[in-house]
Amino acid sequence: MTTCGASRAALPCSALAERTPLQDIIADLKWRGLVHQQTDEKLAAWLGEKSRTLYAGFDPTADSLHVGSLIPLLMLRRFQKAGHRPIALVGGATGMIGDPSGKSEERNLLDVDALAANVAGIEAQMRMLLDFEGDRGAKLVNNFDWMRSFSYLDFLRDVGKNFPVSVMMAKDSVKTRLGRDDVGISYTEFSYMLLQAYDFVHLHEQFGCELQLGASDQWGNITAGIDLARRMKSVQLYGLTCPLLTKSDGAKMGKTESGTVWLSPSRTSPYAFYQYWINVDDADAGKCLRFLTELEQKEVEALDAARESDPGKRESQKRLAEELTRMIHGDAGLATARRATEIFFGAEISELSDAQLGEIFADVPSQQLARERLEGEGLNVVDALVEASLAGSKSDARRTVAQGGAYVNNRRVENVDAQLGPADLASETVMVLRSGKKKYALLRFKA
């Protein structure tokens, strides 16, 4: 994975930081629907005056970001492209506390080692989307670095003093938790906003950061930071939030039955990632294109029109999947995803290598069998299906075959008595079994 990642629609990373003059980023964000709330209506003009420094925070709850973090991260990228300097803040310290916003329960605290590993993983992913070179290069900071040595007493005197409890209690994030009698909120989580508020002040002092971006649930934390800066330093800072990415049915984007859609290829294969976007509902496709790609307005609107007139073609979804897979997994990742798609949807499998199959079927369960089972009489299809766990019993397997639902290397098996031999291997040692439309399993035959 190269530092510069995989953007094609976007400019090469190296050009991001140098790009001038300033573009009207707010106008772009507005048509995309990415502006939820802003602290000042004159933000556009303010940003037009000169290159500004801004930041967004990310939770290090795992060693990879997921689709949900993509919007703010792309926001940073958009600002950088428009001529500003982004800072990505990884919440090594705040991650130990847990943000009560949008959560219904107290969070489990992470230990220091786990956090360090998570921060490292996330950092690598950010390097794909942001340009860290040059004087307008992005910065990556970890609030653990400045919070670790901040003593409790000093923090209470310098920061806590500026927070009226009445104001803190009034924040939605706290209020909703206090309103419930089944969960409550600990003092630790209650203090969370102080930490995030202080981050903003610190980044302003250290890097001249003046604007904080976040999802809409961050509004309270952002304004807390702005208030704190005014009280502590008498400076005016700004905030901008974007909507949360939700589906038309209200559910969160980026979740499948099998779990979260991650950016890391070891957690979510490029194929699974690609498939996630291919399967986006028509109703959500336009929003995703606006929120998550860098396609221009004209292009997005053309896709809207195409979706309207010929939804079956699913041009929007295809384009979305293509853009995002390339952005996150590079051209090579996109190629893999596409080839996997072709094969998953019926293309007969032959003349492939173990390595290729391994890549394509990365998410598919496999079972190892002795090579001898293919010799002589061969392996009965029914037994093969059972070994591969595609059938719960031999009866079940027989039924599947009888009903025309069993495939070997994507070739339908016609006969219950079929025997599989070495000729049925798709590669050196692997046989691809399938039951139904897209339930796959591999059998690996080792000597």
Place this chain on the structure above:
RNA sequence: GGGGGGUUUCCCGAGCGGUCAAAGGGGUCAGACUGUAAAUCUGAUGGCACUGCCUUCACAGGUUCGAAUCCUGUACCCCCCA
């Protein structure tokens, strides 16, 4: 404490001595159709050595040539009266 009802295959629910691996629905699986959608339609749905055999109807015994169905006891659940 007294009286009554219940416990069926993944779920709901029929069955009330042989024709019961057990109706029907849901779910699930497969097929057709389709936009890798939704809806719809068709088939399948205990196991195996599969025109046959074996194991299942709360559990343990019993009556019968034969029981998910009858009897006895045990466990759990529900309702009514105190």
